[in-house]
Amino acid sequence: MAPFIPLEESFPDIREGVRSLCAQFSGEYWREKDQKRAYPAEFVVALTAAGYLAALIPEKYGGSGLPISAAVAILEEIHRSGCNGAACHAQMYIMGTVLRHGSEEQKQRYLPGIASGELRLQAFGVTEPNTGSDTTQLKTMAVRSDDSYVVNGQKIWTSRAEYSDLLLLLARTTPLDEVKSRRHGLSVFLVEMNKVEGLEIRPIRTMINHATTELFFSDMHIPIDSLIGQEGEGFSYILDGMNAERILIGSESIGDSRFFIDRATAYAKEREIFGRPIGQNQGVQFPIARSHASMEAAHLMVCKAAALFDAGIPCGPEANMAKLLAGDAAWEAADMCMQTFGGFGFAEEYDIERKFRESRLYQIAPISTNMILGYIGQHVLGLPRSY
Ligand SMILES: Cc1cc2nc3c(=O)[nH]c(=O)nc-3n(C[C@H](O)[C@H](O)[C@H](O)COP(=O)(O)OP(=O)(O)OC[C@H]3O[C@@H](n4cnc5c(N)ncnc54)[C@H](O)[C@@H]3O)c2cc1C
Secondary structure (H helix, E strand, O other): OOOOOOOOOOOHHHHHHHHHHHOOOOHHHHHHHHHHOOOOHHHHHHHHHOOHHHOOOOHHHOOOOOOHHHHHHHHHHHHHOOOOHHHOOHHHHHHHHHHHHOOHHHHHHHHHHHHHOOOOEEEEEOOOOOOOOOHHHOOOEEEEOOOEEEEEEEEEOOOOHHHOOEEEEEEEOOOHHHOOOOOOOEEEEEEEHHHOOOEEEEEOOOOOOOOOEEEEEEEEEEEHHHEEOOOOEHHHHHHHHHHHHHHHHHHHHHHHHHHHHHHHHHHHHHOEEOOEEHHHOHHHHHHHHHHHHHHHHHHHHHHHHHHHHHOOOOOHHHHHHHHHHHHHHHHHHHHHHHHHHHHHHHOHHHOHHHHHHHHHHHHOOOOOHHHHHHHHHHHHOOOOOOO
């Protein structure tokens, strides 16, 4: 059976609910947070209270057990409205590692608290300063002692660590030169950050308001039962979660594209120069139209990937292409919108420059465009491995 492709207005009740929640968080709210690089805690609390961040958690653990297509609708609407899901989106996809690979005891211990908002699982520690995209080379070690693992090393770009109770950490448990393949010997841990010693969190100020940090581990002891699944199999668990991550980030980029297209269209109709609306000029109108077409095409790929994912059908190529195409569409729309607004695009009060900066991230994180192209080249087209 062909996968069902949801339309733009799939999950209308959810979309309407998200829109009305987002309407309470105006551009002014986001601009103030952006200027101070402050965490949008009120927005996160409101999303949690409305149950949106627990959309993918099964009902038996206190969530709503919705398909990923519903989470796509939630994140797309957040971004279309000018808000930013990056303050809390990680919870939606990193929770999946606990759900798929955690023990029943771990699921009972953490998932209901995550669903209710009592526990925040927002931090995902993978990237390291010296190994970057080459994840299998990461250097942070977790060495097993009698009653704990002792963690030493460093992470970078661990976003939201200061606003999270839990950290999903990828660390090496067997040295690289002792494993048969570089994909083995890495393990995933769920760390209760407020219960450990030997963890230092240093914020990094960036061009966007992203609450990102560096983490330093010095003899950080974590209980043995922090381990998720089997020791040494963590890399494959992280890979299992990548499709959801790609699809959800893709949906945020679709939302960003719609934000830029909505704003540019409205402005091009209203702004009159040389005695006519600027949108009457093909030089202004056509980039908006092209952007719309790019966004719609990327949106189809996001919907296809989500439909395959929900049907339990492998969707690596589609999830990667969805993230690639949606990220590109958002950046094209951002540039188009900036051009349509002319000088006013630079004024903070229009929110174009803020969204312009925010939408740029998705060419680089959580995976950079080149890595996706390498994946398509190798795994879809059978070209020689390039990295
Ligand atoms: C704001 C922000 C938030 C982030 N949040 C998180 C987070 O919460 N958790 C986390 O673990 N990480 C996070 N990251 C890290 C992010 O996932 C990485 O920045 C990203 O994966 C790229 O790694 P890198 O920056 O080390 O780049 P590098 O790996 O150093 O790459 C630099 C450039 O070279 C290119 N390149 C490298 N090797 C090749 C190759 N073989 N072929 C072609 N091109 C290549 C890359 O595509 C990239 O453009 C975040 C990053 C940012 C900026």
